[in-house]
Amino acid sequence: MTALWVIVLCGALSILYAIWATSSVLKSDAGNPRMQEIAAAVAEGAQAYLKRQYMTIAMVGVVIFALLAYFLGMLVAIGFLVGAVLSGAAGFIGMNVSVRANVRTAQAATTSLAGGLELAFKAGAITGLLVAGLALLGVTIYFAYLTQIMGLKANDRVVVDALVALGFGASLISIFARLGGGIFTKGADVGGDLVGKVEAGIPEDDPRNPATIADNVGDNVGDCAGMAADLFETYAVTAVATMVLAAIFFANSPLLVNMMTLPLAIGGVCIITSIIGTFFVKLGASQSIMGALYKGLIATGVLSLLGVAAVIHWLIGFGPLEGVKFTGMALFWCGVVGLAVTGLIIWITEYYTGTDYRPVKSIASSSVTGHGTNVIQGLAISMEATAMPAIVIIAGILITYSLAGLFGIAIATATMLALAGMIVALDAFGPVTDNAGGIAEMAGLPKEVRKSTDALDAVGNTTKAVTKGYAIGSAGLGALVLFAAYNEDLKFFIANAAKFPYFQGVLPDFSLNNPYVVVGLLFGGLLPYLFGAMGMTAVGRAAGAIVEEVRRQFREKPGIMQGTDKPDYGKAVDLLTKAAIKEMIIPSLLPVLSPIFVYFAIYAIAGGGAAGKSAAFSAVGAMLLGVIVTGLFVAISMTSGGGAWDNAKKYIEDGHYGGKGSDAHKAAVTGDTVGDPYKDTAGPAVNPMIKITNIVALLLLAILAH
């Protein structure tokens, strides 16, 4: 049991790091009063949005808490609460640091690029380590509480259900935050660009544009808080699913507790390696920002290899393991595969979204012949970009399965996600620099400052795309682990049907010959499409509302354009807040309710009774895989395609094909606009959507068992 407390210590380290880094960020110069005024407006808007979002989620959450308490007991419901609150906290704290770091980054960039990078990255690292640390602490402490203080057996159903509920809490925050934040940020971005850049002919982040504060708010609530919730969820859910698998596979083994502890221990050691890694991020002589970030990532990766080896040696040893056919060494190799998959997906995503390679260049060159060809080529690239990641994931499954069966896939995924602290750090520095650029522009700082923040921002675009690729790749693998958990859980209930009478006579048939399985696959397959459609439409609607609002302000206060009158920034923020909250609810409920709907619909169609249950469990299981199969492709194509469009525009702005203002540039702006909701709203939200469907199915099992 020492192990659990050592892991808690690792988690606590991340909090300490966050406290230290926060105080170090806050100590920096916050710039002149104009800058502070702008930053305050952004912070205020972001806090107002987040407050409203959390209140809305709280209303849904209270209902779910009550349902869980009623059906599965208080301990399970509290697990749900822990997951939701900690996920919310990670996003909330991270964002609050972010809205303070933005202006300080802008100020630091007035003196040097290195200074700006250091500040922005430190702010990102706070979010990153809080995401990993709080998720790890939540799962570990609640697990320790249940098993140590409550004295429950590690694989007691209450423990398993409570952990799954913890994951569900995180998932619920995640889907709302990803979608709501995504709609907000892209509604502001698309709407603001359309009415500002295109109609009024003023540059991005021009203070005369009433949507400009909203745009900066969006960066924080979408790219920072939303992304943090997403990764928190992926981290927590994967850890939980791996623990559930361990609880089932090693139920009668003396290794039970250590196996359930293993994913947490891997998480713990990787927090230490991530913290060490942050100190490797230093701008070298080459002034390559990406190079500086990669130094940190590579340091973390290499150290993690050693760390994972140490953890496995300590907890289970490298030799043969009792009761299973694989060795500790095999599990170590699975961890290595997890790290390799991470590296490959990062590399592939960079290939598809970086300005140095064929895909982005091909979109840029097709912009010369117009808007239409730009979009056609962008769509082609977005579809093509799915192939290599899918093959990497396929290879990962084949190798880890042959090494250590389903548990091997789980350990690989857990190791992959253990790096989340570092990866989120790379991502969360993006909105800070994006905001810093906005503040520099609005406050009228000298051009060189904007140049520094733009350089940081361009790298932020790539790291954002890379993080999404990582999140979705790990979500794909994580969802397979969840499906395995569903399947093993179901087997467990059936085997113990004497204790769980609902499962008497149930014989699920997950074979592809079973039409209910085919139906489940198709139904699951349609969810990401419908969900994506809803997300895209919501952004279109929100952007349209912003266009109307800005036009109204320009019309009613002609002084705004002359600079003699101030636009009403708050109105746009408020409007988007309402729109995003309203639009996020129905699509978010789609994956929550679908497993329940499919279960009872198929149960009824198949004639009820044990046969109906068997059919329904089969269809729900297939639905989980169906969601993964299309979801993976929808999500990767959207996030990579969107990133490629964005950077094709940047590539042209760097002076290719006529540069800024050319016809090719106009076409590239169209592509970028299309890519916005692709990469920042619908695409990344598919990720929590996949997992929430799976985790609701797991909870459904638990509820039916009661």
Next chain:
Amino acid sequence: MTALWVIVLCGALSILYAIWATSSVLKSDAGNPRMQEIAAAVAEGAQAYLKRQYMTIAMVGVVIFALLAYFLGMLVAIGFLVGAVLSGAAGFIGMNVSVRANVRTAQAATTSLAGGLELAFKAGAITGLLVAGLALLGVTIYFAYLTQIMGLKANDRVVVDALVALGFGASLISIFARLGGGIFTKGADVGGDLVGKVEAGIPEDDPRNPATIADNVGDNVGDCAGMAADLFETYAVTAVATMVLAAIFFANSPLLVNMMTLPLAIGGVCIITSIIGTFFVKLGASQSIMGALYKGLIATGVLSLLGVAAVIHWLIGFGPLEGVKFTGMALFWCGVVGLAVTGLIIWITEYYTGTDYRPVKSIASSSVTGHGTNVIQGLAISMEATAMPAIVIIAGILITYSLAGLFGIAIATATMLALAGMIVALDAFGPVTDNAGGIAEMAGLPKEVRKSTDALDAVGNTTKAVTKGYAIGSAGLGALVLFAAYNEDLKFFIANAAKFPYFQGVLPDFSLNNPYVVVGLLFGGLLPYLFGAMGMTAVGRAAGAIVEEVRRQFREKPGIMQGTDKPDYGKAVDLLTKAAIKEMIIPSLLPVLSPIFVYFAIYAIAGGGAAGKSAAFSAVGAMLLGVIVTGLFVAISMTSGGGAWDNAKKYIEDGHYGGKGSDAHKAAVTGDTVGDPYKDTAGPAVNPMIKITNIVALLLLAILAH
């Protein structure tokens, strides 16, 4: 055995209809010499393309013929030849009528809309009935030859393999024709529009545009010949798959031959109802073209209900059937479900692509805020458009399976496809009217003529979208039947492993718990994405080449724009022919080679031997379903989305949101351009791609068994 000859008679009727209708078309006035000159250029280009395409396919075909003859014997190889030749013939004859009917339709439209409609529809009906008739004749006569003249048992392996090979022949033509034709037509369309409408500012079909003949050629080789090959394949493959299932399910039943004949008989009777239906297509007092077409379709549908009932009564009766748990009546209801699915999919597709409903209007209204929002909304609609068809297909599977098991699904699909004659007729009239409009424009006919042909053309857009929805819906169901055939075939070989020693010890596990199944699903899932990406890129490249060529001609012959010099139309046609042929090869081979690659890769990875074979067969089976799951969504989203974009442009051109020339119109043109390769190249080609993957897997089984 009378039944088979009666079916042949029905097939022969379709040929008679085609001969009668052709002579009636050819007797019409072919217009003035200028019109005839243009039509001749189009016909020449189309024939040149088709010749080259068939020659290229022939080279691939000869290799496959030899392989089949070597591995499975001459009778099987001849089956392949029959499928390929008849599919080619249907496209070739249909297209040759089409390129003659176009100019006559233009001429007829000079006097009345009704006259134009009658001629164009008659030309379409020739293609439609030849597709259904030749497919039916091919399968029926070869089946009769093998069983009657060669004296083989109806479910002899040679018969089964020969029928599957016949389907493969049709598939091979289909994928090349769909893709090659699609690249040609959209390369010409996109490229011609970009350089003509956008750059040079001349209207569509302006004779000064060197790409204009190529555009009209494209309509014929893509929308006529390509589509005919696609539907021929779907028809033949579904009939064959249903027969294979019957051969397995009723192997020891006296009903064997009648059950194998049933799908053919349904096809036969529906040819008669389709012919009758064509005479219902008459412009009523309301002058509604769509109404006239629907009259024909509804007449065919209602009569087919009676016809299917009669056929079932005659062949197997409505009562209980020996050896199975369902009745003849249940099979009749499955047929009804097939017709209902057809009706619903047509209705849903019209909803998503028609100018009267929310989806198209929402795209049009989002064009007001620019190119970007048009594309965003179009993509949202394209994704949303998949949900309802998927649910209809799911419902169809659930109902027919509960009525009569897997064979029920097969009969529903066979009935759905039996209407192909009529549906293709509705579709194939589109390219004729599209060409007629082009000829009217180029020959400088009065404006009213163009108005008539435009009215016909607009309806053609909707019927094209509707046919694609039908083709993909039926392909989705047909592919499930093929998967069932794969699965049953595999079971058969394993059960008879004494005779087929390759299958000794093979134990495929199609359960979703099997990681090889998950891997297969993911690999299958990536194929439509990769294939779609290749198709889109190919169109972009071909269009780019056309832009270069037209620019060159304008540059080198400045007289073209002044009307003093003639453009070199042949050069553009020739260039596209080469580009389309070159670009179609690799993507077409992707689905052909994938099952073979996956089988041997997984066999090796899983360690060879019986275990390796089991893993490999499981992965290949899952791959077949993976292709269907993502393919269905990719195909429906592309074809419906493309249709919606096209009609949103038309809706604006009808005077909404500022009409032609407005900014909204420009944005809508961008959307239409994006939709072009979506709906006419990549989307519809996914359809044969899905099936070819399945049918290659079936052949692989047969080859391994030898």
